[in-house]
Amino acid sequence: MKKSEDFSEWYNDVIDRAGLCDKRYPVKGMNIWTPYGWKLMLLIDRLFREEFDRTGHSEVCFPLLIPEDQFAKEKEHIKGFDEQVYWVTHAGANPLDIKLCLRPTSETAIYPIFKLWVRSHADLPLKIYQIVDVFRYETKQTRAFMRVREIHFFESHTCHADFNGAEDQMKQNLEIMERLARKLCLPYIAAIRPEWDKFAGAHYSIGIDSAMPSGRTLQIGGIHQYKDNFAKPFEITYEDEKGNQSHVHQTTFGMSERLVGAIVAIHGDDGGVMLPPAVAPFQVVIVPVLAKGQQEKIEEECGKVRDELAAAGLRVHLDSRDMRPGNKYYDWELKGVPLRIELGKKDMDEDAVMAVRRDNREKSKLPRKELAAKVENILLAIETDLYRRADAEMNGKIGEIGSLAELKNISGILRVHWCGLEECGRKIEQEADASLLGTPVPERNEKSKCIACGKESEKVALVARTY
Amino acid sequence: MKKSEDFSEWYNDVIDRAGLCDKRYPVKGMNIWTPYGWKLMLLIDRLFREEFDRTGHSEVCFPLLIPEDQFAKEKEHIKGFDEQVYWVTHAGANPLDIKLCLRPTSETAIYPIFKLWVRSHADLPLKIYQIVDVFRYETKQTRAFMRVREIHFFESHTCHADFNGAEDQMKQNLEIMERLARKLCLPYIAAIRPEWDKFAGAHYSIGIDSAMPSGRTLQIGGIHQYKDNFAKPFEITYEDEKGNQSHVHQTTFGMSERLVGAIVAIHGDDGGVMLPPAVAPFQVVIVPVLAKGQQEKIEEECGKVRDELAAAGLRVHLDSRDMRPGNKYYDWELKGVPLRIELGKKDMDEDAVMAVRRDNREKSKLPRKELAAKVENILLAIETDLYRRADAEMNGKIGEIGSLAELKNISGILRVHWCGLEECGRKIEQEADASLLGTPVPERNEKSKCIACGKESEKVALVARTY
Numbered sequence: 050m051k052k053s054e055d056f057s058e059w060y061n062d063v064i065d066r067a068g069l070c071d072k073r074y075p076v077k078g079m080n081i082w083t084p085y086g087w088k089l090m091l092l093i094d095r096l097f098r099e100e101f102d103r104t105g106h107s108e109v110c111f112p113l114l115i116p117e118d119q120f121a122k123e124k125e126h127i128k129g130f131d132e133q134v135y136w137v138t139h140a141g142a143n144p145l146d147i148k149l150c151l152r153p154t155s156e157t158a159i160y161p162i163f164k165l166w167v168r169s170h171a172d173l174p175l176k177i178y179q180i181v182d183v184f185r186y187e188t189k190q191t192r193a194f195m196r197v198r199e200i201h202f203f204e205s206h207t208c209h210a211d212f213n214g215a216e217d218q219m220k221q222n223l224e225i226m227e228r229l230a231r232k233l234c235l236p237y238i239a240a241i242r243p244e245w246d247k248f249a250g251a252h253y254s255i256g257i258d259s260a261m262p263s264g265r266t267l268q269i270g271g272i273h274q275y276k277d278n279f280a281k282p283f284e285i286t287y288e289d290e291k292g293n294q295s296h297v298h299q300t301t302f303g304m305s306e307r308l309v310g311a312i313v314a315i316h317g318d319d320g321g322v323m324l325p326p327a328v329a330p331f332q333v334v335i336v337p338v339l340a341k342g343q344q345e346k347i348e349e350e351c352g353k354v355r356d357e358l359a360a361a362g363l364r365v366h367l368d369s370r371d372m373r374p375g376n377k378y379y380d381w382e383l384k385g386v387p388l389r390i391e392l393g394k395k396d397m398d399e400d401a402v403m404a405v406r407r408d409n410r411e412k413s414k415l416p417r418k419e420l421a422a423k424v425e426n427i428l429l430a431i432e433t434d435l436y437r438r439a440d441a442e443m444n445g446k447i448g449e450i451g452s453l454a455e456l457k458n459i460s461g462i463l464r465v466h467w468c469g470l471e472e473c474g475r476k477i478e479q480e481a482d483a484s485l486l487g488t489p490v491p492e493r494n495e496k497s498k499c500i501a502c503g504k505e506s507e508k509v510a511l512v513a514r515t516y
Numbered sequence: 517m518k519k520s521e522d523f524s525e526w527y528n529d530v531i532d533r534a535g536l537c538d539k540r541y542p543v544k545g546m547n548i549w550t551p552y553g554w555k556l557m558l559l560i561d562r563l564f565r566e567e568f569d570r571t572g573h574s575e576v577c578f579p580l581l582i583p584e585d586q587f588a589k590e591k592e593h594i595k596g597f598d599e600q601v602y603w604v605t606h607a608g609a610n611p612l613d614i615k616l617c618l619r620p621t622s623e624t625a626i627y628p629i630f631k632l633w634v635r636s637h638a639d640l641p642l643k644i645y646q647i648v649d650v651f652r653y654e655t656k657q658t659r660a661f662m663r664v665r666e667i668h669f670f671e672s673h674t675c676h677a678d679f680n681g682a683e684d685q686m687k688q689n690l691e692i693m694e695r696l697a698r699k700l701c702l703p704y705i706a707a708i709r710p711e712w713d714k715f716a717g718a719h720y721s722i723g724i725d726s727a728m729p730s731g732r733t734l735q736i737g738g739i740h741q742y743k744d745n746f747a748k749p750f751e752i753t754y755e756d757e758k759g760n761q762s763h764v765h766q767t768t769f770g771m772s773e774r775l776v777g778a779i780v781a782i783h784g785d786d787g788g789v790m791l792p793p794a795v796a797p798f799q800v801v802i803v804p805v806l807a808k809g810q811q812e813k814i815e816e817e818c819g820k821v822r823d824e825l826a827a828a829g830l831r832v833h834l835d836s837r838d839m840r841p842g843n844k845y846y847d848w849e850l851k852g853v854p855l856r857i858e859l860g861k862k863d864m865d866e867d868a869v870m871a872v873r874r875d876n877r878e879k880s881k882l883p884r885k886e887l888a889a890k891v892e893n894i895l896l897a898i899e900t901d902l903y904r905r906a907d908a909e910m911n912g913k914i915g916e917i918g919s920l921a922e923l924k925n926i927s928g929i930l931r932v933h934w935c936g937l938e939e940c941g942r943k944i945e946q947e948a949d950a951s952l953l954g955t956p957v958p959e960r961n962e963k964s965k966c967i968a969c970g971k972e973s974e975k976v977a978l979v980a981r982t983y
Contacts, residue, residue, distance in 0.1 A: 071632075073629065074579050074625075076579060079580075079581060080579070081577070081579065081629060082576055084576055090577075107551035108551060108554055108555070109549055109551055110549035111541070112547070114543055131608060132608035136607070137602045138604075138605045139602070140601070140653035141599035162538065177551070184580075201577075
């Protein structure tokens with residue numbers, strides 16, 4: 050299956066062959082995390098924890114089940130999720146007194162408790178996050194990691210004294226996103242979503258979109274300014290220095306296993322997946338190239354190399370299976386290990402190893418001395434190159450058009466001028482048979498005319514077909 | 517609230533005051549993991565991962581929801597859990613075609629997939645584990661960590677070629693339990709449960725019980741031999757070397773957040789909780805004892821100590837709050853930090869720090885040189901002492917009786933002789949108003965008479981009131 054010929058088939062196939070998940074679970078949209086895929090996900094979770102811990106967030110874990118009355122408190126929010134929630138109605142054979150829904154996101158689970166946790170200005174800012182599964186009864190076609198019904202999810206929730214405090218958090222969230230994206234080698238576009246596509250209940254939403262090889266975009270994150278939209282129905286107030294009660298202003302940041310989907314889709318090739326060094330379950334695989342009469346010596350040397358790299362903190366695997374080296378190369382390329390080390394008699398004689406990069410298949414002979422430092426450098430180079438290549442690809446997909454007529458059969462991401470009116474936005478979406486991703490952040494102002502109504506406008510919007 | 521006066525009240529209270537969870541979530545038996553409690557739980561999870569990874573298990577993650585027909589496949593199993601499961605019946609406003617239950621445990625989610633994963637003897641043993649929440653509609657009184665309805669859960673599942681292979685795994689599971697118990701400072705009794713109290717569907721079960729200060733026991737783990745009881749209904753078979761199809765034999769190992777409950781209950785005192793060094797979110801807290809005109813110097817030195825200990829891999833916190841040292845001591849004792857370091861002018865002059873153990877409040881002056889190694893030694897000593905003290909306490913609760921008449925108003929764990937017949941076992945349970953925990957592992961054979969029927973018997977059984 051060639052990626053360039055049928056991206057969708059290739060994507061489904063490569064996930065199976067690399068062993069990232071098992072799709073044979075008998076409930077639609079719910080897949081099994083296999084050992085390899087789960088390790089990858091846990092390493093991404095670790096990145097989340099590192100970033101959010103060091104920016105002053107505390108990890109918590111709230112219950113899965115939300116009582117119906119609590120779920121219904123914020124009107125826009127419930128409208129957005131009502132059709133997607135799973136309801137628990139019975140325990141054993143008995144009906145429950147009050148129905149419980151499986152969280153589709155945790156605002157309505159957390160905010161009644163924020164009301165208890167926030168009392169005075171000294172409690173602010175309150176910044177928490179959790180890594181949990183959320184459940185959404187998706188009606189669109191499901192696809193591993195990209196659109197599933199049980200979603201491995203990251204969500205941060207913050208409370209601030211006022212709108213500006215929440216705005217500062219929005220900026221920090223964008224900075225966190227940028228650092229994560231570099232580690233995950235995922236270039237993206239941040240865009241303020243149009244009113245009609247913001248998160249249910251938000252004041253405004255910034256969507257984080259990556260460009261897929263198919264020409265569509267995939268939203269891989271959402272950063273939301275809630276203002277006091279939730280604080281009011283959930284009565285989250287604090288006493289300020291002067292003794293007045295005010296509502297807090299809130300933000301959230303959501304990401305999910307879609308990051309795995311984006312990594313597979315963007316970096317994979319016909320040889321398999323290609324994992325960013327920061328989250329690859331194995332960063333290095335060592336393959337012994339055995340020669341007659343030298344087996345033991347070579348295997349021993351491979352063991353030493355493994356121990357050296359492991360001692361340096363690298364995730365390394367020595368493949369000692371009784372199998373031809375070529376077959377092992379094939380396996381580990383499929384699984385996307387960033388760097389392969391081959392070690393045979395000739396290498397031993399030269400006191401060196403052969404290193405082969407997964408991304409560009411470049412080979413280099415590395416002297417054994419201080420090997421770990423050299424390997425670390427190559428892994429950093431792979432990280433940079435993966436990001437750069439994907440960034441160039443994404444930029445190559447961004448086009449600019451000046452009239453409605455050019456919107457037919459679009460592929461990739463189009464920059465258009467838009468006056469900001471919903472009527473014009475909807476018209477653009479309809480003509481393009483695509484979505485208005487919104488106004489890019491940071492904004493680049495330039496005078497031009499709305500392609501729908503012709504009115505002078507400084508606003509630029511992005512249009513793309515989305516997953 | 518004194519632990520010795522009202523254990524139950526003390527337990528509920530100390531959890532609140534130490535900030536291990538928030539019980540104000542509006543669904544009964546579902547609590548909120550606060551940052552401190554969650555860190556503790558995640559560190560226990562890390563111990564699980566270390567132990568099970570290095571014994572050849574792979575971590576996976578299966579879906580939460582189990583279709584009704586799949587859940588009903590093993591008859592004993594469903595009987596055991598039928599009244600306890602939560603049922604999802606609707607998505608949005610629409611009824612589901614097939615009801616889905618929230619896993620109360622994952623046999624019926626995993627085994628249809630094991631059927632696909634196991635084909636030949638080369639696939640065996642298959643050893644996996646997962647750390648997930650399970651849901652049980654408990655009808656008994658709920659209690660934080662000890663009896664909740666959303667349970668943070670560990671479960672390993674293994675498949676073997678034959679009964680002996682599974683028996684070897686049972687032994688390994690007991691070894692893993694022993695290593696975990698040392699780290700968690702939780703002495704325990706392993707006992708083969710009587711037939712009528714084994715895990716639903718198991719061939720036999722080993723319960724892991726800890727003795728609580730109240731005189732009751734708390735089951736903190738379960739190790740189960742399934743034989744081919746599940747392999748048959750779920751059709752998990754493999755082709756052996758000779759080309760014959762056989763059913764696999766299986767084991768499981770379950771543990772949960774009850775470990776947190778046991779740690780709090782066993783080690784806590786009137787001053788608060790007392791956490792084992794291996795899983796304490798902070799192993800060391802540093803409290804500056806400021807003196808006039810020396811503030812800056814002392815704070816700087818405290819920072820250096822923190823950095824040194826952190827560099828050695830210790831979890832350390834410098835408490836720089838503007839507050840009297842005594843109040844800080846009180847706080848961190850309540851939260852159970854194993855070691856406190858005080859650092860004031862006098863200590864600086866002597867190039868030393870004062871170290872105070874949480875468990876026995878022993879103070880020692882430690883010269884600054886090579887401080888990290890000294891701190892590590894003290895933490896190891898605390899670990900050993902916590903385990904020993906609890907072990908002595910548990911053994912003090914084990915008594916021996918020779919007749920049914922002595923079974924009235926029992927407290928602690930009683931050793932009795934029992935012929936092994938259900939009739940006699942039930943009689944003992946009834947007379948004692950307590951449970952037969954089962955036959956201890958390893959078994960200690962000694963000739964005597966069943967206290968119920970008087971028949972000669974080598975069997976010893978343990979009796980206790982349980983949570």
